[in-house]
Amino acid sequence: MLSRRKLIKRLSTVPLLGGLVGGFSVPAEAGTVAAPKRDLFKEFGVRTFINAAGTLTYMTGSLMHDEVLEAINYASKEFCLLDELQDKVGEKIAKMVHSEAAVVTSGAFSGMTLGLAGILTGTDQKKVEALPHLEGTGMKSEVICQKGHDIVYNHALTNTGCKMVMVETVEDVEKAINEKTALMHFLHIQSDKGKIMHEEWVALGKKHNIPTSIDIAADVPPTENLWKFNDMGFSFVVVSGGKAMRGPQSAGLLMGKKDIIAAARMHMPPRGFNIGRGMKVNKEEILGMYVALEKFITQDYTKLWKSWEDGVAHVENTVKTINGVKTEVRVNPLGNHTPSLRISWDPAVVKVTGKQVQEALRNGDPSIEVGGGGPSSIGVTVWMMKPGQEKIVAKRIKEELSKAV
Numbered sequence: 001m002l003s004r005r006k007l008i009k010r011l012s013t014v015p016l017l018g019g020l021v022g023g024f025s026v027p028a029e030a031g032t033v034a035a036p037k038r039d040l041f042k043e044f045g046v047r048t049f050i051n052a053a054g055t056l057t058y059m060t061g062s063l064m065h066d067e068v069l070e071a072i073n074y075a076s077k078e079f080c081l082l083d084e085l086q087d088k089v090g091e092k093i094a095k096m097v098h099s100e101a102a103v104v105t106s107g108a109f110s111g112m113t114l115g116l117a118g119i120l121t122g123t124d125q126k127k128v129e130a131l132p133h134l135e136g137t138g139m140k141s142e143v144i145c146q147k148g149h150d151i152v153y154n155h156a157l158t159n160t161g162c163k164m165v166m167v168e169t170v171e172d173v174e175k176a177i178n179e180k181t182a183l184m185h186f187l188h189i190q191s192d193k194g195k196i197m198h199e200e201w202v203a204l205g206k207k208h209n210i211p212t213s214i215d216i217a218a219d220v221p222p223t224e225n226l227w228k229f230n231d232m233g234f235s236f237v238v239v240s241g242g243k244a245m246r247g248p249q250s251a252g253l254l255m256g257k258k259d260i261i262a263a264a265r266m267h268m269p270p271r272g273f274n275i276g277r278g279m280k281v282n283k284e285e286i287l288g289m290y291v292a293l294e295k296f297i298t299q300d301y302t303k304l305w306k307s308w309e310d311g312v313a314h315v316e317n318t319v320k321t322i323n324g325v326k327t328e329v330r331v332n333p334l335g336n337h338t339p340s341l342r343i344s345w346d347p348a349v350v351k352v353t354g355k356q357v358q359e360a361l362r363n364g365d366p367s368i369e370v371g372g373g374g375p376s377s378i379g380v381t382v383w384m385m386k387p388g389q390e391k392i393v394a395k396r397i398k399e400e401l402s403k404a405v
Contacts, residue, residue: 049367051384052393054336055218055243059369062246062384064288071291072248072284082270085283089290090261093253096297098227099237101261103254103268104286108217110279111238111254112156116143116183117275118263119211119235120160128266129273132161140182144173144210148193149186153215157185159275168195170204177208186214186234188225189335202233211235211260217252219335220244223301226293236260244336244383247292248285305339311382311390312339318394322401324349336381344377345401352404354378360400368393 041048055062064072086103093102105111120139121127127139134141143157147166154164162183165176173184173196184205191197196204198214205212214229217240229237236256242249254264267276316327324346331339347353354377361368370393371379380397382390 047367049362049369050386050389050393051369052380052382052389053369053371054338054340054381054384057249061240061242061249062244063386064248065246065292065295067295068247068288068292071287075284075287080283082283083265085286086265086268089286093290093293094255096226096293097230097237097253097255099230099255100258101256103261103265104241104281104289105238105252105254105268106250106279106281106285107242107252108215108238108240109153109156109252110276111236111252112153112185112213112215113159114264114267114276114279115213115236115238115254115256115260116157116160116162117267118260118265119182120162121266122259122263123266125266125273128271131267131275132159134161140180142176142178142180143183143185144176144181145185145187146194146196148195149190151187151190153217154185154187157183170196170200173204177210181208181210183235184210184212186212188214188216188219188229191334198229198232205235206233211257213237213256216335218243219337220296221301221337223297226297230255236264241289241292244338245289245292245296247289251281251285251289253289253293308339308383311385312341312380314390315343315380315382315394315397316341319343319398319401322350322398323405325401338381338383340371341380342373342377343380343397343401344373347376350376350401350404352401357397357400361396364396366392368396370397 051059053059089104090102093104094100105114117131121131127137130137141162142165143162144165144167145154147168150164150166158164167173167176184201186198186201202212212234213236214234215238216225216229217238219225220239221244226239234256236254239253241247241251241253254261267274269277269280271277312329316329319325320327326344328342329339330342331337353375354373357378358370358372361370371381373379380393385393
């Protein structure tokens with residue numbers, strides 16, 4: 001946990017914050033967490049659990065670092081101008097991620113909507129006010145996307161009033177481009193499902209003077225993905241802040257060309273004449289996201305990866321001794337790039353289904369959430385666990401599988 005002095009020094013590098021220091025305090029003993037005054041989850045009867053499944057939104061993503069919470073509490077004690085804070089923090093973030101400009105958004109989804117909205121309208125307020133109604137405005141209205149990249153989250157783009165045009169080959173792209181084409185959108189997590197790769201997609205956009213965007217919502221680590229696609233030349237990049245970076249769950253980043261980010265800001269609060277008014281991000285989230293990003297970039301990634309490998313190995317070594325059980329360590333090369341464990345078993349030997357194991361772990365004490373896999377398998381990740389929880393998870397999985405032998 002950061003000391004008060006270190007946190008103030010860090011945050012005061014953003015010029016606006018120099019006057020806010022007096023309103024901030026942290027616990028006297030850094031590294032200790034005071035017991036909560038109220039157990040609100042218990043009051044509401046809401047189940048909490050050990051997360052052995054990953055950064056899933058329905059499981060509330062990730063847990064914020066202590067430094068992030070300190071920044072949030074710090075920001076909550078004073079007023080500031082929202083645009084000024086976004087300006088100063090955005091400048092710092094842009095330097096960290098190698099982009100011309102950046103802004104903290106209410107998640108990657110809103111970043112996609114705002115980025116495209118900025119492209120459609122520029123800084124013309126009349127056009128900003130018109131969205132999502134494009135007819136008769138002279139604005140463009142089509143987004144080109146590969147069929148293999150067509151997922152539900154592309155709704156963020158159609159929120160602007162644009163329609164999606166699906167393609168498969170370079171020839172399809174060439175035919176699809178016309179005077180209505182506003183954007184060429186790319187999805188990194190399913191890049192292997194398309195026929196056109198990142199660099200060629202960017203090159204096609206530049207050839208026809210069409211902006212290109214990329215959704216990397218859950219695709220860090222590796223850390224370098226934060227700047228890789230900016231360096232590659234994508235016009236804007238969006239990423240979630242509440243997953244691996246462990247910032248505020250409702251925050252994200254929109255990074256890209258200066259003119260696009262400036263125009264996207266026209267669609268953001270505090271302005272209220274736009275489609276993005278409901279995509280509000282507060283001062284606490286802005287500073288929390290900044291601190292989370294800084295910590296994520298400067299952390300000892302090798303040490304962190306080793307801790308994940310050790311945790312997975314502990315679970316694997318505990319459960320693979322059971323007759324009929326097999327284990328496999330996997331690393332997704334595109335998104336959620338962390339070690340994960342697939343535990344499977346011979347149903348003739350271990351007479352239980354994957355769903356039954358999930359339910360038993362969920363209903364146990366402590367409650368544990370693991371990933372699904374199939375009729376006779378489950379998935380486990382350790383990167384969202386607190387220290388030592390991998391031992392609890394390993395013990396409980398072994399107990400449930402051993403019962404069924």
